[in-house]
Amino acid sequence: MADAAGNMLRPMPTVPDKKPPFDLDALEFHVVRAQLTERLTTPVGRSAVEALGPCPTIAEARHRLQATAELAARLHDRVELPLGGALDVRSWLLPFFAGEHVMAARDLADLKRLLRAAQRCRLWFLAATPALVAFATPVPDLTDLVEELERIVDDRGEVLDTASAKLATIRAEVEKARQAVDSTMSSVLASLELRKYLQAFEPVWRHGRPVLQVKADSRNRVAGVLHERSTSGATLFVEPEVVIEAANRLAESQAAENREINVVLADAARGLRRCGIDIEQAITFVAEADLLQAKARLVHAGSVVPTIVEDGPLRLAGARHPLLVQRRDGIQTVPLDVALGDPHRLLVVTGPNTGGKTVVLKTIGLLAVMAISGVPVPAAAGAQFPFFHAIQADIGDEQAIEQNLSTFSSHVQRIARCLQHASGRTLVLLDELGAGTDPEEGGVLGYAVLEALLAARAFAVVTTHLGRLKDFAYQHEGAENGSMAFDGASLRPLYRLDLGIPGNSHALDIASRVGMPASVVARARELLGKRDHTLDHLIERVQVARRDAEADRRRSADMSREVVERQQALQERLADAVRKETWLQEEADGVVEAELRRAHTAMQEPLTALLSAPGIHGERAKGLKVVVDGLMKQAALHRRRMSFCHALKKGDQVFLPRWRRLCIVHKIDKVREQITVDYGNVKMEVPFEDVSWLQPLGG
Secondary structure: OEOOOOOEOOOOOOOOOOOOOEOOOOOOHHHHHHHHHHOOOOOOHHHHHHHOOOOOOHHHHHHHHHHHHHHHHHOEOOEOOOOOOOOOOHHHHHHHHOOOOOOOHHHHHHHHHHHHHHHHHHHHHHOOOHHHHHHHOOOOOOHHHHHHHHHHEOOOOOEOHHHOHHHHHHHHHHHHHHHHHHHHHHHHHOOHHHHOOEOOOOOEEEOOEEEEEEEHHHHHHOOEEEEEEOOOOOEEEEEEHHHHHHHHHHHHHHHHHHHHHHHHHHHHHHHHHHOHHHHHHHHHHHHHHHHHHHHHHHHHOOOEOOEEEOOOOEEEEEEOOHHHHOOOOOOOOOOEEEEEOOOOOEEEEEOOOOOOHHHHHHHHHHHHHHHHOOOOEOOOOOOEEEOOOEEEEEOOOOOOHHHOOOHHHHHHHHHHHHHHHOOOOEEEEEOOOOOOOOHHHHHHHHHHHHHHHHHOOOEEEEEOOOHHHOOHHHHOOOEEEEEEEEEOOOOEEEEEEEEOOOOOOOHHHHHHHOOOOHHHHHHHHHHHOOOOOHHHHHHHHHHHHHHHHHHHHHHHHHHHHHHHHHHHHHHHHHHHHHHHHHHHHHHHHHHHHHHHHHHHHHHHHHHHHHHOOOOHHHHHHHHHHHHHHHHHHHOHHHHHHHHHHHOOOOOOEEEEOOOOEEEEEEEEEOOOOEEEEEEOOEEEEEEHHHOEOOOOOOO
16 A cells, blocks of 8 residues: 555554653754753753653642742842852762762762752742742751761862861871971072072972972982982982981871871761762752742743643633744744633644744644643743643654655654544644645545544644645534634735634745746646635635734724823822822921920920919910910821820830830820830830821931
């Protein structure tokens, strides 16, 4: 049996499909991994990115997305997770735990930096929001281990004196021996007679021994041990006899130091092996935290955290393929708006080549995989995805050479795999259904495939050029037509998905535009003959009407948005004016009250003296005091203070301007207009007049 191209067809395999339910390669999931890798802080996070994939449960997917949202809300340009300095140590750590690697001080320093970052990051998460707390809760507390490593080794890989008491003692002996060598060499170099035989007057070290740089023809003039010659032979490196004993003591001390360092590292290695599980968990946590931060940075770059539902529709607005988001060629990409499952689950997309049908498939599929993998998607707010158990795709026309399959056969094999996985929790993406063989047979086969997808209630997006499939949606409930918009005047695709109507292929128009000889196009039109173009013209008129309606909708939306923006601006200006008026009034009241208080204070002492005066003077003084006290009580701020004090409750906090102190209210006496406050360790009665409802701005 052969296909339309004459290629021999092999029987379809009957063995169960072994491929995973998510076709990540066909959906270009590597693009998402690359974008996340670019946003990592540490090399440790690469392993988490490489392992990233669809979550096994909807709960895990929701948790990942919630943690991403909470972290994105807490991070900004100058705030990030404390992951700095974390190095990937797994290249030697795994062999170390297997007993195949001897740990060096440099290794221990790198591990310390990684665990220190893990501990800091863990504490950061535990002080954050609920999803972030849950993210870090399973991670063990490594404070003691980090502190122990800090005592043993510094960040450069040098073993510290604090690693052991014996090491500190030995190093003191090393320093003493080194000083003895330096002192002996200085006394040797002090000889003016000896200096005549030297190439340079500074001692150097060769093979751990102190030597002089002696001229080759003066070898017999300097007693000592020859260690080396220079490349030219003009200089001899001689260790003076008088320094040999001091240098031997130094070498012995350094050897003892190295032995003790090895003991320290061996002890540390045994301790690390006991903590192997905790260390592995900490490293995994650093990798996952780095990935989480990379996902949060996607949110800052314009992506949104989608909603995952157990059973519901797929909704996307303003969606873009991640590769198109990063375009740098100045071309504006057209966002995708699409819905599946509300009510139709099957979308049949038609339209011209180069119109963007395949991009639509890949965008929907890739964003769905991103969502159920816990990754933000490049779309407008409100993106929603069902929790798919499988996403299968037949995109592209590569031949399965290793299986000796033709293009059509490989298509059929992939479509069969898609149908095997098809269910109400599956997303199926089929590109150019029915292509690659005789159009009539391809059309009926494609029709049957669409019926199978509807019967399985799978979410599906299918692209095709076959006319037989364009009316499928009109004949089946649960299916919908879609078309890639095409400008008939300029003969250019608009890369916009329009729902509700099928599209035309415009093959001859596109061929003419891209350089096909006019005579060939004319002959093709002649061979096409006088077919019924009623449906084509109807589709074209509907598309024009939709474009006009969309343009009117955009203009109306722009006008509505402008009206709303102007209304908001006016409301803000009004609110600002009210705030300014209120502050000005309070400032004026404050000035008036301050002046009244000043006058009241200035008059208080003379009035008190006059109150006891005999006769008419005392009576006038009493009348004047009533007037002055009345002025104070008529002030606007006084009335506000009285209202505030009468509304106080036990436990409220008030400010006492006279003492410049905040106090807690213990008791309110509304009849006497007094409150009792906790003033330090004592209770103090304060009149309402000495209480303010304003809080001090500073000390």
